[in-house]
Structures are given as structure tokens and as C-alpha cells.
Amino acid sequence: MTTISFAPKRHVEVLKAWMIDTLVWGYTFLVLFKIVWQRIILDLRFIDFSWSEPLACLALGAVVALAMFFTRCSIGKALYGLIDFQDGRSWVRESHAVLTLVVLALTFVAGIMVTQVSMREFFSESGLAGAQRIFTALLNPNFAIFEDALFAAIETVFMAFIATSLAIPAAFVLAFFAARNLMSGSPLSFAIYSVLRFFLNVTRSIEPLVWAIVFSVWVGIGPFSGMLALFLHSVASLTKLYSEQIESISDGPIEAMKATGAHPIQVIWYGVVPQIILPYLSYTIYRWDINVRMATVIGLVGGGGIGTMLMQYQGLARWNEVGTLVIVIAAIVWLMDYASAKIRARLK
Amino acid sequence: MSQLVLEHIGKVYPNGTRALKAVNISVEQGEFLVVIGLSGSGKSTLLRCVNQLHDISEGKMTFEQADVTHLKGRSLRQLRSRIGMIFQQFNLIPRKTVLTNVLSGALARTGIFKSLLGIYSKAERELAYRYLDIVGLREKAYVRADNLSGGQQQRVAIARALMQNPKILLADEPVASLDPATSHSVMKYLQKVNQEMGVTVICNLHFLSLVRTYATRVIALKGGELVYEGSPQDIDENWFTAIYGEDAVEVTID
Ligand SMILES: Nc1ncnc2c1ncn2[C@@H]1O[C@H](COP(=O)(O)OP(=O)(O)OP(=O)(O)O)[C@@H](O)[C@H]1O
């Protein structure tokens, strides 16, 4: 038994720990009921879903969590450091560690069921025949479309290049407003910082693929929509990387430049820029590399370039042509990867 | 008339820390004034108030008969350009050559546009070479500053400060990250600047043996207050305990 003291701040942590426990237990019961009981033991073909089940599991979880809360068997308490760990005690004896393992194992089982892993299908006769058909075609690429493919590939590389170069100035300016050390001075600047950070995080967490779909409706299918998608995503991630670089610069050279009586613009140019320029270049080249890779995928949803071509031939099930395109894409990606790694190594 | 006069200077940081309390100092042209005191006694704060890297909260500061307590913008930059500063961590511009670093001392009198393009007149370049000669680093002019040893970096920092053609040179623990032999070599360059070029030096130091060798006058701070002022020869046992406390033992550096 651990004693729980209700100091003001602990109060909140205890509550949070209990909520975590409730979620863990609720999840465990739901998996046990839906997957282990209904799917595996009863082997039901169609499992219907109603909201009452997860809610019931959650309620049950809340009760169990409350009961277990006064033992050491509480993941929430362990996470918030509310359990005094005894030195030299084996983790096997820590019930919360064991519980964590059980939950992970259950998740693994559930995952296998949900993704419909089936060895039978993987090695079925028709399955193997299909695999043979597509691999034969892929390995016999039709080089008649090679020139078209190359043309589309160039479009893809340029799309990535323009997206990256347009993103640089935008990110360069935004980075100063997204750097905590520069913006934590006054409440107003900190508010700007927080809002900007929020929008950048949202923009970044939406995949360029999704942005491409949005923009293809907006400006029509083609390289322009792909470029816009990559541009937006690049601005968000470059701003983050740039601003982290600004946050890590040392004040020394800045102070020294101020002390010479330099103008603020000179202070930035001589005290800040030399500290960030090489990492900036390195990130930017890396970003271009990523953009080329993404540009091929973005084409699949109508973003133009070699991805669109791939989608068209795949739709027609012309696997020999698809083979050619796969080779061209692989070559570009490898080339960009290689070149960017080489250049970045030089920029240290 | 004194070159620099501080009257009742007080400094309160935004977080409420009182780092200086009613400090009165007069600095004469050509002095080698050393500031001593425990860590946290306000030595760095005092130097940074002189060139107003930190603004002065209370009191009055006079530089060459002009009130410079609360300057802003252009006039503040002008004041700073006449006061050079070197730092414990050297604070050179990384990834730039020694020459560029020295030339950056001339920023205050260089047009913004020219300085962005890195265009300096022939006269400025020659001046930079001359100061590199003085600190004995001419042959390193095109080496990246961060590839030099600590002592060399501090000498580049001295050349950069000289480039400002300063009336006063502030030195915030200039040798605290250097070994004893290098410390003396850097201190000798400061002495040279002081004696041969007539630049007033105000220097924070930790080692009393260095103080006795180089200072012409010493002041001591304790908890932000001035507790001692006198000649370096007069620092005896009693003063030592008064400044550094009962348990302190003098450590020497030769
Ligand atoms: N930027 C700052 N904000 C708030 N308080 C500060 C700041 N800089 C210094 N202080 C405080 O002011 C007091 C004096 O600091 P200062 O750096 O001037 O001491 P110092 O004598 O130079 O010490 P050291 O020998 O360690 O360099 C200390 O209590 C310190 O914590």
C-alpha cells in the first residue's frame, strides 16, 4: 500500500493518473470483449458495434481503476511518479510493469485481427499467381514510355524545387516569430508566437497528400496543386527547423556586436546569421530531397508529374509501363538522397 | 575631470534582482582599473551598465563630461562605439575569418548596406592588419576564428575592440577560461593597449596575483555594493576576508 497525500498539486496528478488508469482498463476490457471473446472464441463473422459497449467498458474500467488505485498496480501512478520505486526490486515484481506488458500483448493480438493477417491468402494459389503476374510485368519494363517518364520526372523535380525555394523566404521570416527566445519578451509577442506555433503544428500534421487533394479542387489537377501542397508543408516544417536553430544560437557574438555600437541590422547580419546559415542550408537541401520524394507520391492524387503518370498506368493495369515508372522514381529518389547527403556532409 | 563618473548607480533586473546598489566610481583617463569580488557580486553587471548592454536603473553616468545615463538609438550606438569590450568566452563570430572579426569592430562607422555586403575601405583593412600586428596575429588573418586557441581568440577580440578606436576598454574576466601562462600573455596585451595607446581599461579579475601585477587601482564589490577602493598593494589579509569572506583562501597564479 502506498499512502496518497493530497497536496494541492498532487491532487491534479492523482486525478490524471486515475483517468489514465480508467482508459487503460476500459481499453483492456473492450479488446477482451470484442476481439478475444467475440472474434476469437465465438468466431463471429459479423461483429456489430454499438456505443453502449465501449461506454460500458469505460465505466467498468473506471471502477476497476479506482479499486486498483490503492495498490501498486496502476500505470497512471507509475507515469506520474506517485509510486515510490524501491531500488533493486525486479520489474517482474512490479505489477504495473506486468500490466503494461499484458496490455501491449493484447494490442498486438487485436492488431493482427484488425489488419486481417492471413497466411492462407498470402500463400493461396490465385494469390501467388497474381504475384507472379505483376512481378513478371514489373521486371519486364516497357521502355517505350521512357522518354515520357523522364519528362514527367523532370516536372516532379522542378515542382519540388520551386516549392522549396518559395518556402525559404517565407520560413526565414516566420522563423524569427516562431523562436521562443526572441518572442518571450512581452505578452503580445508571446501571444503571436503561440498562435503561429499552433498554425504551424496544424499545417505540419496534415500530410502533403491531403493538402494536394485540397489544392487540386482549388486550382485544378496538375503540378501547380502539387507544388502548393509541398510549399505549404515545407513552410511549416522549415519554419520549425529554422526557429529551433535560432533558439539554440549563443548570445555571445550578439552581445559582442551590440557592444561595438553596431546597428540592429548589422547585429543580426554579423551576430546571428553566421551562426545559423550552414544549418539552414543543410535543412533546406534535406527538405528539397524530401519534397522530391513526396512529389512522386503527391502525383498519385493528381498533383502532376511522374506520380500522376504512375496512377494512370496503374488504373489501366499496364504493369510493364508501371515497371518503367517505378525504376525512374527509384533512380530519382536515390540520386536526390545521395546528392543531398553528400552536400550536407560538406556543410558541417 | 574624470573620464567616466558613476554616481549612485543602481541596477535592478526585470526579475527583481538588485545587482548594484548606489555605486560611486570615478575613472581617470589612462587607468588600469580592476574590479574584484565574489561570484554574483555584480562585476559583470557593472561593466554592462557602462556600455549599457544593460540599461541603468538608478543614478547618473557621465562620460567625458556628457550625461549618458539614458541614451537610445543612434546616440547609444555612438557611446558604445567609443567603449570596447572583451569577454570571458571571447564571443568571436563563428565560421568567419579573423580579419572579418577584427573588421566587425568598425561596424558603427560603416554604412549598413556596405557592411551587409562585407565591403570595407582599404584604410579600414590596413587598420585591421595593424591591430592584428599589435596582438601578434597578422599571419592568422585568413584563418577561421573558431579554429584558434583560446588565448589567440582573446587576442583577436582585443584587436576587434581596438578597431573601434575606443577610449575605454571593458574586460569581463578576460582570462578566466585560459591557462596561467596564456593568461599572462593576454594580460600583457591589455597592459600594452593601456600604456602605449592610452586606453583606459576596466577589467574584472578573479586572481589577486594578476590584480597586483596589472592594476593601477582596485575596487571591490560585495552584494552589489562598493566595499573597497584603493591601490593593489594595499589589499591585505583583512581586506581579503572582508571581500571574500572568512573561509576564502587566496589562490595564486604565476
Ligand atoms: N540577466 C539577469 N537577470 C536577472 N538577474 C541577473 C542577470 N544577470 C545577473 N543577474 C544577477 O545579478 C547578480 C550579479 O550578477 P553578475 O553577473 O553581475 O555577477 P558577477 O560578479 O559578474 O559574477 P561572476 O563572477 O559569477 O561572473 C547575481 O545575483 C545574478 O544572479
Ligand SMILES: [Mg+2]
Ligand atoms: Mg560575471
